[in-house]
Amino acid sequence: MEFLLILSREHPKIPYSEVKAVLDVECNNYNVKYQKDGIMVVSSDEDVGEILVNRLAYAHEVSKLLFMTNIENLKDKILKVDWDSILGQTFAVRVKRINSEISSREMEVKIGGIIDRLSSSKVNLENPESFVRVVFNDSKVFFGIRIGKINKKHFNIAKPHKRPFFHPSSLDPKIARCMVNLARVKKGEKILDPFCGAGGVLIEAGMIGIKVIGCDIDKKMVKGAIENLKYFGIKDFKVFQEDARKIKLKEKVDAIVTDPPYGISTSTKGEELSKLYYEFLLSAKDNLKDNGILCMASPHFVDIDKIIGKTKFKILERYEIRLHKSLTRIINVLKKFNEKGEN
Ligand SMILES: C[S@@+](CC[C@H](N)C(=O)[O-])C[C@H]1O[C@@H](n2cnc3c(N)ncnc32)[C@H](O)[C@@H]1O
The missing domain is CATH 3.40.50.150 (Vaccinia Virus protein VP39)
Incomplete structure (x- = not known):
């Protein structure tokens, strides 16, 4: 399983180390695939999503990673996902940008529109069943389904x-x-x-x-x-x-x-x-x-x-x-x- 984490940037090292420490104790095997600007992608042999949400302090949110790509291939990637198998009856897209010039609001509307056409799930910004988390960092784009927010x-x-x-x-x-x-x-x-x-x-x-x-x-x-x-x-x-x-x-x-x-x-x-x-x-x-x-x-x-x-x-x-x-x-x-x- 792969997880997309949005971490606090209060300290340059501690938030990443905290994630690794929790993975050290909760998984037999894990790999850090990306770590930059408070964004972390890890793969692990255990489903530790909820555990990360419950335990971490220096983090904001944990998602299940759907894919990682670059801006040029973004549309192709979105088209290839079987959204009906992933989303609940309703969804909302949330975009975060770090070191990126895109407009979060415009992207939310654009991506939301594409997913809306591709799936039977309906947009609901108030109380969606599924949150599609999108992160733009430099030229990279990360897509995930939110597991939970840190309390x-x-x-x-x-x-x-x-x-x-x-x-x-x-x-x-x-x-x-x-x-x-x-x-x-x-x-x-x-x-x-x-x-x-x-x-x-x-x-x-x-x-x-x-x-x-x-x-x-x-x-x-x-x-x-x-x-x-x-x-x-x-x-x-x-x-x-x-x-x-x-x-x-x-x-x-x-x-x-x-x-x-x-x-x-x-x-x-x-x-x-x-x-x-x-x-x-x-x-x-x-x-x-x-x-x-x-x-x-x-x-x-x-x-x-x-x-x-x-x-x-x-x-x-x-x-x-x-x-x-x-x-x-x-x-x-x-x-x-x-x-x-x-x-
Ligand atoms: C910095 S405070 C601990 C704060 C604690 N971690 C917290 O978050 O509430 C240090 C404590 O050590 C205690 N202390 C000082 N010398 C001690 C000793 N020799 N043995 C046990 N406790 C001691 C003090 O009474 C004080 O409550």
């Missing part, structure tokens, strides 16, 4: 200040969800957030059916995280008060996703944080399965390479997100070697 409403109502328990240190739900995805865990598997704060990561993991365990050194945060998890209807969770460096879980988790404190203070120059992070990584190793992923945010002034040098983790991916003039957040995707130290 923007959730990422809005789950913002830290809209939850029953608010704390300013809490992550925006989009980056929290993306970090969960980068940790490559499936529905039903288990993650740990040992610096859980108000529960930003736990909520996003719980929303996609992942079992969550969280702890925080601060009792107030533990209470707040539980309140927030309940508010979002998440049932499969365990949250308790503990120091992240001292956790001893009975069963190892599939992944760890966390946003530790940044302790922004020029006087420490990040040295104390390095110690906290190092001690946390030692404990993380004991609570994480072999080959499991630790997706961890950190401030730019902490040298994660130096810290992981002495642990059983190796770096897989790293992304920079500039928060403001003096703070860049780094998203580190680390993998635990197995106990024998092999990759």
